[in-house]
Amino acid sequence: MKRDLAKIRNIGISAHIDSGKTTLTERILFYTKRIHAIHEVKGKDGVGATMDSMELEKERGITIASAATYCEWNDHEINIIDTPGHVDFTIEVERSLRVLDGAVLVLCSVGGVQSQSITVDQQMKRYRVPCIAFINKCDRSGANPKRVVEQLRGKLGHNAVLLQMPIGLESNFHGVVDLIEMRAVYFDGPHGEKLRYEEIPAVLLPEALRLREEMIDQASIYSDDLTEAILEEREITTAMIFTALRFGTLKRRITPVVIGSAYKNKGVQKLLDTVTSLLPCPAEVENTALNLDENEAPVILKNSPDEPIVALAFKLEDGPFGQLTYIRVYQGTIAKGTTIVNVRSGKKIKVGRLARMHADQMEDIDTIPAGYIGALFGVECASGDTFVSPGLNLAMTSMYVPAPVISLAIAPKDNKAQINMSKALSRFTKEDPTFKCHVDRETNETIIAGMGELHLDVYVERMRREYGAEVTTGNPRVAYRETITQRADFNYIHKKQTGGAGQYGRIAGYMEPTSEGDFIFENDIVGGAIPTQYIPACEKGFRQSLEKGPKLEFPITGIRVVINDGAYHAVDSSDMAFQAAARGAFRDAYLRARPVVHEPIMKVVIESPTEFQGSVMALLNQRRGMIVGAQDEGVMCIVEAQVPLAEMFGFSTVLRSATQGKAQFTMEFSLYRQVPNSIAEKIAEEIAARKKNAA
């Protein structure tokens, strides 16, 4: 581990799906000699890339969990976290960017800025992480780095500055022109490991000079030295350009752009040079904590290893050796035997084993100093917990955790599966704050919720593989309600007088719909027709009837019951008798009160690019949605609608498809509304079928 903080880089590699992040990381590890053989993400050798260590990742060719590693380049130590591109695993990007100092935004030279590119860019903005853009796949048919740069400027609002230009494109992609040093760079050898520098091809020189001028123009805004050199027509040195570009990059006012093709082994070494030259070291990033003793006043942390410890746990992994907690140390040094305090729980912990990660492999280390990322063993904590030296009361702001967008009902196939499923759910929900689980009180179903179909699919598969829990999944049941639509009278006698102690109670009155509450009970009995001591029992009997409707067994709401007459027996009347009478009276009157089914209606708010407004409204319309309004915000629009919950399952997937993944939505309960007759008939049929199956 390097001790000079100026020589450390903590970076994340983030992008849209299949932009080449993992392939890029594989090349970085190869060129930095961390690995000695390159394995492709979905390669024929079946080994898989180094950073995709999970079996599921290798099989599907996707990154599911972020993976950390480290390497050395140009006398710098680079700690890298490779992150997934699917929005389903967005928490991995969120937690990584929370603790990293810089990032590489990988863009496909054909696809350009895509939906997840926008999301990870927002995440980088959220945590103010300086970034370099790497336009990858320049060997592909349709590669157009210029278009991607325009998109970076137009769609993401970046001040994108090209530091290179391609020498050829598509199948003729041979190398890059370095606009700072003004020379052509070629990547020779079986894996592009040998760099060859040549003069810029004459045909490319005019364009190279133009792009260089643009780059210097942009960089000069951040350097008086460079500006003076331009005005005085002095020599512009490489060092001046780098200093200016670095300043602009650290302030997030410039996004340097480099190009290449990781798969074809071109451009990666130059990217590493750019990372070490332009991205910040830990000492250049201002980190703040909140002083809990002074009303959460912000405190700027010193990046020194000698100060009291302040560290943030950002990821948990339950492994064969216990819980592994990934931690970023912002101040001080965590060493074996150090005592640290979990600020959230107040618990003191003596640090045991410390490790440094290389994908799924661990290297034991003695200390994690400020500026580093490492892992602790056997420490009970949650993601986002702050650890400090005893005596400090500082907390770091945790990462943003987006709310789940999709839910499924999950059921074990047998008893053994039930136990294993519970263990699996307990572990997964602990490791992943975007994966949630609860038991629906009304339907008793276990509901899992996550960021997308793939997210839940992966967990169900992991339950099966890692815990042997076979489960079935389906749409969660909707919590329907029943209510009545007209007044109905009742006059019911409950009588069991066949000898010995009997039961007797008569209740008369009426029930009618009400919007003033779920249930209102009024006692209009006069003359003691029902003795006062039995009135609570009457009310109790009616309330019991509300739990399940006689026909469809949904909870009943919105009913006013008024009792105005009755009769009792001196011996046989009792609380139980009047409860039974009330239940009978309810059953008797309920069906005559024209009961209907109500369904939960959700307030759905969708934010989408204006170009998709029509499609979004059509989607809502197809799902029996009633659009309340549409707010035009220029490039984006916000559509608000009331949509039945029953129609919202799978909506996130459909919305993503219809809007190229650029729309987002939120959903909250709004009110209950009567279902259309056709839907009510379907519900009745489903319940009848369910009852039949259960029998």
Next chain:
Amino acid sequence: MLKKDLILRNPLRQMGYEDDDIIPAGGFGAVLARAGVGKTALLVQFALNTMLRGKRVLHVGLHDPVNKVDLWYRELFRHLAVQYQVGQIRTLWEEILPLRFIMTFKVEGFSVPRLRERLNDLTAQGIFYPDTIIIDGLIFDDFPQSALADMKSMIEELSLRAWFTVHVHRQVQADADGIPKPLLPADDLFDVALLLVTEGNEMHIRDLKSERTPSPHPVLILDPATMLIKENVAVAS
């Protein structure tokens, strides 16, 4: 007439208009007033009346978000229902809600082509077919005459009725006919122009197109407590 039926009758009929729609198909109506006097309240009442008669309203707002516009409707509907002693308010509200669509724009982003495009999205997908459009918040001083003419053509083409709020500055003079300056260049496009003026504690509703000599006792006023249109008791008695 039953009190319940009164809720279906447009209060402006008391000013002498023959039907509840007040303006003809393809027509323009304007409500003019200084800031905060009640332009939006008046137009929302027209909208509610239209919805209660089973017709559809597209409310285009240029300075309030959707939920604020929605709140205007809810509040005024509640007051109306209480005034006319309508029972089962919630059921009635649920019935008329699908007859309204709120669309909001930023003032600088609003244009006739944009409105047409959005309208097309609604009608082409079978989502909503308005009968009346309310445009609340258009700054007439900045809106070109040609754009207003385009809007008129569009409204006529689609056989809609359009109501506008027109903000009048305190110090703006009117012409000899009493038409305030913001509306003057487009006066001939408008079939109805109602001016809301504060007189003491009252908010008078004056019909500019028919009342060439304003009466000190207008037929209708706005109730400052509820912002509902009501008969001027002084005139009625």
